[in-house]
Amino acid sequence: MKHTDIKKLDLSQPRHVWDVADYCRRSGLHKAEERRLIRLLGKFASSHELQMNVIRPQTRVR
Template identity: 60%
Template sequence: MTHADMRTLDKFRAKHVWDVAEYCRRTGIQKSEEKRLIKVLGRYASSHELQMNIIRHHSRVR
């Protein structure tokens, strides 16, 4: 692992990393989907990774 100088980091390119369980709790995702996401992504993931891997079940039928 290399040392990163905090003064040279670009704050605009930094990613927010979520705890997958916390993200699921906040967004109302079911426990079964939470378990699947943890298997796929691990305990921590960016919001983009989470959004791209969530399977939303549509409850409205036409």
């Protein structure tokens, strides 16, 4: 786990930080996808990081 110095953070734009397990539960993601995201991002991640790394199965095939 990395620790960041608060003085180095860009505080001009607040970011919403999610608990990855909570985000997956609310989004209806499978447990395997939750484990993959936790391995990739850690226990906490911004909403943008989560949205960019979620793999959703295709629901409609032409």
